[in-house]
Amino acid sequence: MSYKEWGDESNPNVLLCVHGVTRVGDDFDNMARALANDYRVICPDIVGRGRSGWLKNPQLYRVPQYVSDIVTLLARVLPDGEPQTVDWFGTSMGGLIGLGLASLPDNPIRKLILNDIGPVLAPMALQRIGDYIGQDLRFDTYAEASKFIRDVSLTFGQHTEEEWHKLANDVLRQDKDGKWVRHYDMGLALPFRSATPESAAADEALLWSAYDAIRCPTLLVRGAESDLLSAETAALMTQRGPKARLVEIAGVGHAPTFIHDDQIAIVKQFLLG
DSSP states (O other), rough: OOEEEEOOTSOOOOEEOOOOOOGGGGGGGGHHHHHHOOOOEEEOOOOOSTOOOOOGGGOOOSSSHHHHHHHHHHHHSSSSEEEEOOOEETTTTTHHHHHHTTTTTTTOEEEEEEEEEOOHHHHHHHHHHHHHHTTOBSSSSHHHHHHHHHHHHHHGGOOOOHHHHHHHHEEEEEEETOOOEESGGGGHHHHTTTOHHHHHHOOOOOOHHHHHHOOEEEEEEEEETOOSHHHHHHHHTTSTTOOOOOOOOTTSSSOOOOOOOHHHHHHHHHHHO
């Protein structure tokens, strides 16, 4: 698993920033810069994405595997000796990984931020994401590929041309034939496609059980127009488990990018305020 690191590697205050299902650790460049004086910030590419390796069995592209990988990463980056704690910022899938880890006994998470994700995943949104993930698209030009990434990312909210360029550039690669493709293993779509109503219900029950086991201070951020995290689920998350503090961001769906200063300020306030 590849990761980017910001700040002083001897800083005992560690922040892990974990991306969404088709994104990469580069998404957190702005936020990492803003927090690098206070934290050692670590931004991994979860397996199957970006600079990290791919799994031989795509059915393993699931949260338990990702939690196991993160435990291994923490064993690598944290010094031996005294018990270590980390703070966690997770967008979408990255939030589910954090939720899973924070539910375990003796876990290292001190403060948890869940960005537009909860135990209940709207079926229509999951279908949309699953369909998007599995499209094995190849573009002749960078301009075409970049436009596609922008079109499917409009729910991120308003961004400048420069920001849209970076959001596309971070997830596009040129293949051996010169075509522009996305950075990840198309096998990521397999667990989505193999889901059934029964398995979805079982997953939801497991996620609520995990959420109810969390004991650390938790911040829930919701894009006010999100189709993945409903207002009802968000409200319920403020009433059970860690009783998350809820912040909604207007004009954004799934999911806030935390590129902008006003969004980064929400993180600073919760982690450092």
